[in-house]
Amino acid sequence: MDLRPVSSARRFSSTRAGAADHLAALLAALLLGACTQQPASPPAEQSAAPPSVRYDSHLAADEQLPPGANPLNPKAGDPATVKAGETLFGTMNCDGCHGGAGSGWVGPSLADGRWRYGGSDAAVFASIYYGRPKGMPAFGGKLGIDGVWTLVSYVKSLPVPADIATESWESAH
Amino acid sequence: MPGADYGATRFSALSQINAQNARRLRPLWSFSTGVLGGHEGQPLVVNDTMYVVTPWPNVLYAFDLTQEGYPLRWKYRPAVSPNALGAACCDSVNRGAFFADGRILYNLLDGHTVAVDAASGRQLWSTQVADMQAGETTPMAPLVAKDRVIVGASGGEFGIYGWLKALDLKTGAIVWTAHNLGPDADMLIRPGTFRPPYDQGTDLGVHTWARESWRTGGAPVWGSITYDPELDLIYYGTGNAGPYNAEQRAGDNKWTSSVLARRPEDGALVWAYQFTPHDSWDYDATGTMILADLVIGGKPVKALVHFDKNGFAYTLDRASGRVLVAAPFASLNWAKSVDLATGRPVVDPSKQTGASKGNVKDICPSLEGGVSPSSPGAYSPRTHLFYTSVNNLCMDSVVTQAAYIKGTPYMSSTNPYSAGPGGNRGGFIAWDATTGRKAWEDKESYPTWSGTLVTAGDVVFYGTLDGWFKAVDARSGKLLSKFKVGSGVVGNPMSFRGPDGRQYVAIYAGIGGDWALLTGDFISADPADVRAPAPYMKDIARRTSQGGIVWIFGL
Numbered sequence: 220m221d222l223r224p225v226s227s228a229r230r231f232s233s234t235r236a237g238a239a240d241h242l243a244a245l246l247a248a249l250l251l252g253a254c255t256q257q258p259a260s261p262p263a264e265q266s267a268a269p270p271s272v273r274y275d276s277h278l279a280a281d282e283q284l285p286p287g288a289n290p291l292n293p294k295a296g297d298p299a300t301v302k303a304g305e306t307l308f309g310t311m312n313c314d315g316c317h318g319g320a321g322s323g324w325v326g327p328s329l330a331d332g333r334w335r336y337g338g339s340d341a342a343v344f345a346s347i348y349y350g351r352p353k354g355m356p357a358f359g360g361k362l363g364i365d366g367v368w369t370l371v372s373y374v375k376s377l378p379v380p381a382d383i384a385t386e387s388w389e390s391a392h
Numbered sequence: 393m394p395g396a397d398y399g400a401t402r403f404s405a406l407s408q409i410n411a412q413n414a415r416r417l418r419p420l421w422s423f424s425t426g427v428l429g430g431h432e433g434q435p436l437v438v439n440d441t442m443y444v445v446t447p448w449p450n451v452l453y454a455f456d457l458t459q460e461g462y463p464l465r466w467k468y469r470p471a472v473s474p475n476a477l478g479a480a481c482c483d484s485v486n487r488g489a490f491f492a493d494g495r496i497l498y499n500l501l502d503g504h505t506v507a508v509d510a511a512s513g514r515q516l517w518s519t520q521v522a523d524m525q526a527g528e529t530t531p532m533a534p535l536v537a538k539d540r541v542i543v544g545a546s547g548g549e550f551g552i553y554g555w556l557k558a559l560d561l562k563t564g565a566i567v568w569t570a571h572n573l574g575p576d577a578d579m580l581i582r583p584g585t586f587r588p589p590y591d592q593g594t595d596l597g598v599h600t601w602a603r604e605s606w607r608t609g610g611a612p613v614w615g616s617i618t619y620d621p622e623l624d625l626i627y628y629g630t631g632n633a634g635p636y637n638a639e640q641r642a643g644d645n646k647w648t649s650s651v652l653a654r655r656p657e658d659g660a661l662v663w664a665y666q667f668t669p670h671d672s673w674d675y676d677a678t679g680t681m682i683l684a685d686l687v688i689g690g691k692p693v694k695a696l697v698h699f700d701k702n703g704f705a706y707t708l709d710r711a712s713g714r715v716l717v718a719a720p721f722a723s724l725n726w727a728k729s730v731d732l733a734t735g736r737p738v739v740d741p742s743k744q745t746g747a748s749k750g751n752v753k754d755i756c757p758s759l760e761g762g763v764s765p766s767s768p769g770a771y772s773p774r775t776h777l778f779y780t781s782v783n784n785l786c787m788d789s790v791v792t793q794a795a796y797i798k799g800t801p802y803m804s805s806t807n808p809y810s811a812g813p814g815g816n817r818g819g820f821i822a823w824d825a826t827t828g829r830k831a832w833e834d835k836e837s838y839p840t841w842s843g844t845l846v847t848a849g850d851v852v853f854y855g856t857l858d859g860w861f862k863a864v865d866a867r868s869g870k871l872l873s874k875f876k877v878g879s880g881v882v883g884n885p886m887s888f889r890g891p892d893g894r895q896y897v898a899i900y901a902g903i904g905g906d907w908a909l910l911t912g913d914f915i916s917a918d919p920a921d922v923r924a925p926a927p928y929m930k931d932i933a934r935r936t937s938q939g940g941i942v943w944i945f946g947l
Contacts, residue, residue, distance in 0.1 A: 309792070315549065315801020316478060324909045325481060327921035335920040354478010356799055383922045386913060388934045 269364060272345045276337045292340040294372050304373025307366065311358065321377050326355065332379035343371045394434060394488040394533040395768065396845075396886065398619040399683030402770035403846050404887035408895035409947060410849035414863045414872035417945050420896070421462055422878075425940035427451065428917055430882050430904020432766050433488030433533060434843065435942065436496070437888035437898075438510060441465060443491070444942055447904065448476055448484035448501040454513060458891045462944075466513035473524065476501035480529040481549040481801070482906040487616065487766065488884075492536040493561055499530035505543050505559060517564035521545070521557050525799050528552050535617035536561060537626055537656035544613020548631040548676065551802035554611030556628065556652075558659060568659035572611035572630045572647050573597040579647075580659045588664050589713040590735040596646045605641035608796050610634035611648040615678030615765040620694070623711055625653045625662060627683070627696060629765070631676035635794035636805040638672035639746040645670055649677045651698065653713065663713035665735060668702050672745040673726060673789070674759035674805075675702040680768040681710075682778065688716055688826045697825045699769055699780050701761025702737070704730060707825045719828025721821060722762025722782045723812035726755055745789040745805075758787035758809045760839065760907050768884060769823075770844040770852070775866050777831050778823040779852050781840035784812035785928065809910070809928040817929070820844075820854055822869060832869040838932060839907055843884025845897065853897055855881020857907075858935040861899050861943065877901035877943050880914075880936040894946060902940035914938065 273287030294300040308314055308321070321329030332338070336346050348367045350357030359367060396402045409417065425431070429447030436443040442455040442462070452468040477484055480501055489498035495516055496508045503522030508515055521543055522528035527550020535542045540558040547554070554572040559565065571578040574597045576586075581594075593599065598606055612631040619626045633641060633648035649668035654661050668675040679699055686695045688707070696710035703724030707717035718730035727737035745752045760783050763769070769780030787807045794804035811817045818840035822831035842855035850866040857880040863873040880903030887897045903914060912923035914933040925933060 309804065310795050312795070312797055312800040312802065312804075315803050319806050323912050323921060323923045325483065326478060327918065328912070328923050331920075331922040333920040333922055335918070352474050354475045354480075356478070361797065380924070386925065386933065388931065 269344065269348060272341045274337055274342065275339070276342070289339065289341045290344060292344070292368050292371055294368050295340060297372065300369050300372045301376045304369045304371075304376075307362075307370050308373055311362065311370070313370070321374060329374050330377040330379060331383050333383070340371055340375060343374055344368065347371065393490050393535070394436070395616055395618065395680065398621065400616055400618045400680045400768060401682060401684060402768060402844055402884070403772055405848045406887050406889060406895040407848040409847065409851055409897065411851055411865045411872060413947060414849070414851050416947050417863055417873040417875075417897070419875055419943055420946045421944040423455070423462070423942045425451070425453070425902070425942060427940045428938040429484035429902070429940070430908060431900035431902025431940045432485040432882050432884070432905060434884040434886045434900070435898045436489055436491055437886070438491045440891045441510070442888075442898070443489055443496055443510070445486050445489050445498050446940060447486050447902075448472060450486055450498070450500045452489070452496060452498070452508060452513070468508050468513045468515065470500055470504070470506060470515070470518070472500045472504070473502040475524055476503075476529055479524040479527060479550075479799070480531065480546065483904045483908060485531045485766070485905055487531055488533040490534050490536050497534050497536060497541050499532060499534060499543060501529050501531055503528055503530050503545070505530070505534060505541060505564065507564060519559055519564040519566065521559070521566065526550070526552060527799055527802075532614045533616055535619060535626065537619045540567060540656045542617050542626060542656065544628065546612045546614040546631075548610040548612040548634055549801050549803050550799070551608035551634045551796050552610060552612060553607060554609070554613060554630060556613055556654070556659070558656065570654060570659040570661065571597070572613070572652065573601070573606045573609050573645070579661055580654070581661045585660045585662060587662065590665065591646070600644040600646045602640075602642035608634060608802060609641060609645060609648060613678065616680045616768060618681050618683050619656070620683055620710060623694070624655060625710070626656050627651060627653050627681040627710065629677035629679060629681060629698070631678045632674045633671045635802045636672070636674060636745070637747045637791045637794055638670055638744075639748060640794065643670065649675055651677060651681055651696070651708070651713070653710070665708065665713045665715070667700050667704070667706065669736060672791070673702070673755060675700065675761065676765055677701070679763065679765035682769060682771050683710060684771045684773070686776070686826050695825065697771070697778055699763045701757065701763070701765060702726065703757045703762035704737070705823060705825065705828065707828070717825060717828045721780070721823055721830065723756040723784055723786065724762065745791045747791055747793050749791070751788055751790050753788045754786055755789055756786040756812055757783060758785035759807055760785055760809070764841055764906065766882070766905060767841050768843045770846040772846040772850070772866055774848060774850060776824070777866070778825050779844045779846055779866070780821060780823065781842055781844065781854060782819045782821055783839040784814065784817055784819060785809045785839060786812045809926075811928065818857070820864070820869070822866070834864060834869045834871070838929065841880070841882040841905060841907060845885035845887055847887055853885040853899070855883070855885070855899060855901075857881070857903065857932060859901060859903075861885075861945070875945070878941050879903045879939045880932075897945045899943050899945070900940065901943060903936050903938055
């Protein structure tokens, strides 16, 4: 089995050189069923599964984080992508659970700067791509990698109020 | 049974607690369910045991009422999928259990119906009835008629192909499935047995939908079911049509927002009546069809009384489905009246919503309804009055084109609410269903989301969203007693005689449910979900937060 990075892994930055890249490539290869010694041609980027995400926000036994990647959003901060993501947020029915502009409905708010499963671009990508167990559907199969990054760009662009922690019903002092 | 009797009158014949002594009511016992979702539904008391079903994860508790402190006899913790939390549109609620043949029957939110031995707590059978991948979940309370366990599924916001199913009480096997829309064959409409009072023709569940839109048209079943053993008919309401953009489904969209009468034995449809044709306001008709024998114009009538989300209260002949009385019980402006000759509402076209209409302002009621279908009313054969919570909310509505993606919401609308005329957001009313008039009304600051209990002591019980449990005089509405129960009330009070012969009243505290989704600042348990207060209810989180508690009151 070839453990060298396949081309689709190159778009992800590795936080642990070597091991992470290799694991990423292995995962991608397994998910693609590409178990040949040398793939005849690199798989198309849209069809490649992303690597496992390294959750820096998790506690780790003996402070040793398991290997994993922190893929970077190739479209981060691009205004046209944010706009396209806003449209996708509606057409993919994200607003049906997370509310208009991600304000929260049966699904949690996405506009409070708080995250159940991590707020890094990579963690938000993983949540949308693979889904989450409390009913968040996996959209990776429907949207592909580029579509999910487009949504990540929009979600991460939502403005967060300055003081989210305090809600007061007293008149201002 | 969940509604106290087959007609769901929620009338208790107990009379020890009455209008004279109710001021002495006090809390005697409470129990934290350990669950935070909206506590709709009600306890069941059978053979000195009180059964409580929690919201997801749908724990079933059995309390021994013969011992001090009511310790548990057992509890049953089913394996229920957490995915249900996202597949359910509107919180993790459960609307209660049914007791029959020595077993407790109820639905798990993830699409299973279970039968549990009432004595031992052991599971007898579990049947998957609904498909979460298609957006179906199951918060409703089953009804057992003869040896059939009748269940339905939610998913009006997910474009489901709505249905009702009957399971064999002994084995849990599915005996029949009847769709609420679609071809006659799917709807179990058989030649000669279907006699709708106002409609004729075949395959109305197809022909009243543009193109193939019935396939994702909704018509969920998430309220309760009632049964008339003499006529041998079960009655249930169907929910909204999907998607909210009615322009994607031109036509009446039968039989969404309707009442359907079926035979329990084989599911055959006997009659159907549509309250809100071509619904464009989310006016589900899933509220209870209360069965009562009334006298109208000097004639005895086997009546069905229904407080609809659309703001009209209907009195129907439950043998034929014909409308006898239809009058507004809540603030209402989407229609002017109901034409009794045709059964159709006289709609104000300026209140019709749709993707081409832009922002349609000031529609009453809001899509929470003149009353929530999860807040069942009650009927007293002593006062001849019906009692129900009401909402006084209006809305603006912006609807957009929706794309159907299986397993995701199929809605696409924005609906900011505001208080209706008068400024109070809710209330509680007594209603004369023979004339279509209010007998009295108690105004409430917040939308009122609890069910109702009325007793032979002429006391009516209900709870408020800010957590007051109230007893009022059934004849005047005068407040007799109130107590702050720790969380907002969205459950239904019930009364029982204890092993000591005394009368007790039980109620859940535990705010949640549909309305709560738009008012998420009362959630404290999730540090990763912090929301601004809803503009129409900036102050509710000041007065309550989540938490399920079972309360018992007595003298």
